Amino acid sequence: MTDPGANRGVGGRQTATGECAAASDELLVRRARQGEVGAFEGLYRANVGRVFAVCLRLCGEPSLAEELTQESFVRAWQKLGTFRGESAFSTWLYRLAVNVALGHLRRRLGQAQPVDELVGTPLDGGGEAPAPEAGIDLERAIAQLPDRARVVFVLHDVEGYRHEEIANLAGMAVGTSKAHLFRARRLLREALA
Amino acid sequence: MSCEHVRSRLDDHLDGKLGSRESEEVRRHLAECSGCRAELAALEELRRRVEGLPVALAPSRDLWPGIAARLARPAAASAARSPWPAWSRWLGAAAAAVVCAAVITGYLLSRTESKPVQTATQAGRDVGAAFASASGEPHYRQAREQLLAALAVRRDSLSPQTLAVVSDSLRLLDDTIVRISGALEKHPGDSHLDRLLASAYRQELELLQRATRLPRES
Numbered sequence: 001m002t003d004p005g006a007n008r009g010v011g012g013r014q015t016a017t018g019e020c021a022a023a024s025d026e027l028l029v030r031r032a033r034q035g036e037v038g039a040f041e042g043l044y045r046a047n048v049g050r051v052f053a054v055c056l057r058l059c060g061e062p063s064l065a066e067e068l069t070q071e072s073f074v075r076a077w078q079k080l081g082t083f084r085g086e087s088a089f090s091t092w093l094y095r096l097a098v099n100v101a102l103g104h105l106r107r108r109l110g111q112a113q114p115v116d117e118l119v120g121t122p123l124d125g126g127g128e129a130p131a132p133e134a135g136i137d138l139e140r141a142i143a144q145l146p147d148r149a150r151v152v153f154v155l156h157d158v159e160g161y162r163h164e165e166i167a168n169l170a171g172m173a174v175g176t177s178k179a180h181l182f183r184a185r186r187l188l189r190e191a192l193a
Numbered sequence: 194m195s196c197e198h199v200r201s202r203l204d205d206h207l208d209g210k211l212g213s214r215e216s217e218e219v220r221r222h223l224a225e226c227s228g229c230r231a232e233l234a235a236l237e238e239l240r241r242r243v244e245g246l247p248v249a250l251a252p253s254r255d256l257w258p259g260i261a262a263r264l265a266r267p268a269a270a271s272a273a274r275s276p277w278p279a280w281s282r283w284l285g286a287a288a289a290a291v292v293c294a295a296v297i298t299g300y301l302l303s304r305t306e307s308k309p310v311q312t313a314t315q316a317g318r319d320v321g322a323a324f325a326s327a328s329g330e331p332h333y334r335q336a337r338e339q340l341l342a343a344l345a346v347r348r349d350s351l352s353p354q355t356l357a358v359v360s361d362s363l364r365l366l367d368d369t370i371v372r373i374s375g376a377l378e379k380h381p382g383d384s385h386l387d388r389l390l391a392s393a394y395r396q397e398l399e400l401l402q403r404a405t406r407l408p409r410e411s
Contacts, residue, residue: 044260045257049251052252053247053249062252069252074260182204185204189239193235
């Protein structure tokens, strides 16, 4: 598993600020694991922006993203005992948030039809680009992508996951993940043109 | 190489995932085709904009109060979902509390223990190692009687405060042992209860052993 969001850092290097944040997280995690809610609030304050961002980009709806963000932190609190510190807490938390958001999307889309069969079907939003409009920004264009295209685009191009990881997480073939990415990029180019 | 084919390969071209021969073919096509070059430029522009996306976004409201309210709830919710029967939950909590009390008592007593006084009986030696399970109950009973007898002999040499601490802790431990034993009768073979009972035996004998070794206080 790559570090989600690793491609968002400055040249992929750990910055001094990042190291301080990680050290601070480590201390707060230790206290939170002993049941200190105040320490967990510190972890929430330090990480909520990024958790909300990934939830929003994955689901495309602000109010739903807020619910998913809350759910992610509640699950993180419940699973804190399983966090071994092998990765940074923030990395662990974002993976958990991605799983929470994908779990919700899977339920929303239903499991009856195999994901691979949904590529390009009306349920998946068809092949139309989001309607171009003056001043549309990238965030809005991403939000208007069909669900699966959006998920693959956000995980691959924004969060830095590999197709193999996306395929595993989203329950689709690697080739399908690539097809969704191709389509998402095309739709976004058209929307932003 | 057709424009359609080249455009289908532009993503991989940008990602550096094309083989050298195909990559060279795409490059050659791009050098001659302004339409495909424009496609490539649009793709590069999209990538540039994605890299400019903020890492964090602020939700419209503070989500913490909702989270904090839910953190308070799981205790009751998880208790309701617990696979353990109700008696084992309170029993576990009670036993943990008693073990803590015994440890605290031991700590307090050790502070007054300047030099061990060898008045403990033979049964008081290394009692803590005697119980790996509750099956050591006969040994526990025998050792307990001997240690209580030794403590009675030394009763007048200990302060009322120390005696009160020892007495309260013993009462707690005895109460817990009775409850765990009752639960074991209903659920024989339960390894969790068995270990809990053995631990309570051990705590009680260690407490008695410490008490019998206290130096004279009065």
